[in-house]
Amino acid sequence: MADSTEGSRRRLSVLARQLTGHVRSVPSREAADREGAMDATPFGLAPCSGLDNNSGGMLSGQVALITGAGKGIGEAAAKLMAAHGAAVVVADMDAGAAQHVAREIRVSGGRAVAVAGDVTAPDFPERVVGEAVANFGGLHILVNNAGYTWDGTIHKMSPEQWAAMLEVHCTAPFRLIQAAAPLMRDAGKAEIERSGEARQRCIINISSTSGTHGNAGQANYATAKAGVVGLTKAVAKEWGPFNVRCNAIAFGLIDTRLTRAKEGGESIVVGGKTVHLGIPAASSHWEVLKPLVALRRVGSAEEAAGAVLALASPLLSYVTGQVLEVNGGSYM
Template identity: 80%
Template sequence: MASSAATAHSGTGGMLEGQVALITGAGKGIGEAAARLLAAHGAAVVCADLDGTAAQMVAGAIQEAGGRAVPLAGDVTAPDFPERAVSEALRAFGGLHILVNNAGYTWDGVIHKITPEQWAAMLEVHCTAPFRMIQAAAVAMRDAAKMELERSGVAKPRCIINISSTTGTHGNAGQANYATAKAGVVGLTKSVAKEWGPFNVRCNAIAFGLIDTRLTRAKEGGESILVGGKEVKLGIPSADGYWSAVKSLIPLRRVGSADEAAGAILMLASPYSSYVTGQVLEVNGGSFM
């Protein structure tokens, strides 16, 4: 679990007070840190994850810190998941204002060896699932805002944050499937920003560089994810050597933490970003300037 300044809940009066956030992949890593941070700033959070136990632990920790959260177990690629997740936000907290499409994993391979299954899995989890989440959220975000506008001329702030990667914006050897999917989410982001901007629904993407989670630690550490009955090994082979090489190319000379990644999510969700939409924020220690 992320140890975070965010565990200190701010109680009432946080800048996200009155807002409901739905975060996919909130059981670990960046999603967990984001759930804790957004809750610490007053949002009520639906912590969704494939790993129901992890989702439960994160939601429980938020509640213990005085925040509002509920867990939701499920696979974002399951046909019924998006409707279920949005319904849970409405049932538990009566609305949906912040959707963070974060759930995902890597299934690396060189181009000449990537299998059709490996290719399809990355597009499914990183592109199709976020699209279907946004589609399911239309009623609670776009349609709700449209009604507010018709009633009072003002729509509450709402936003969607799609998690991309510098692999999507710049490419990466060994990750053609992941790169294609993470680039796709950028097109999705800009399209949503254009379609739903008139309803005060902002949509931005964050392209993370190297963030310290199990996705970027040594593959030899043995971390894996079980998706659709298949075990996929996570991490970068001999990541220590890899990291020391790439660190020298990062202007800040270090990888980012999950808490720092969550900070960028909070920034885009916050009222201070109320005029920011359709953007891809690169959070990568200054790489690729």
């Protein structure tokens, strides 16, 4: 495993060097059809609701990889970033959901490819970064969004429950960032050595107000999401000199299956075990929280995606190492 990871890393390094300074914005159909990609990217695209994905848009010419993009916040972010000109790698363990989102983006005139896989799988980081290169010729924006909750009070929490949260929210993003290093850190460094400046690249790690403020019943999730903040600041300090920004977003209550009623809600299968998602008696939980939220409502996935787009955009080019709280004005 170590050898093959090292081998993939070397191959990505070589690719990064080749790509530096002349990132392709339109891939070949052959590249899109390459083995491993679940969807081929169609070309000769229809106009996307008035947006020209190849020349206009705040993210024009950029390639974004978003994990957990098959549903919820990740899905909304994938669609919004594509509408703003990015070519998007829609990664999710739910293969059908990822394919559906990628297809919807393409139908609206955007560029997207679906890649199925569990972010905690040892071979996933190199594979998904390889798909970004194979399909779109590079990687400029990485959004570590995949995640879920597996709640329980501390005195009842199993070691498996604890470890699963650290694995998906901390270890997987760390490994993805490592896999992206040749295309982000090394590419920026090479550009600076050659011309004195590097193009914009950025990483956005999804945290939670549970991580920044703690939450009863979520010791595992809160610890992991706090870890995301430390990881974010370390990357910002190490890679800032190469013009790679790294920020975190700590979401409050966003309306997705993670915050809807647990009773009769959805589940996720992790290591062969079914984990039920949602909040027990979500509506009464919300009634308690409502007075603490200035805007008096939960956020939508689209509003959450807006924050992701804002951080990725050139408008925030001098913002790095920050945790943006997107919570409707709670914890003030």
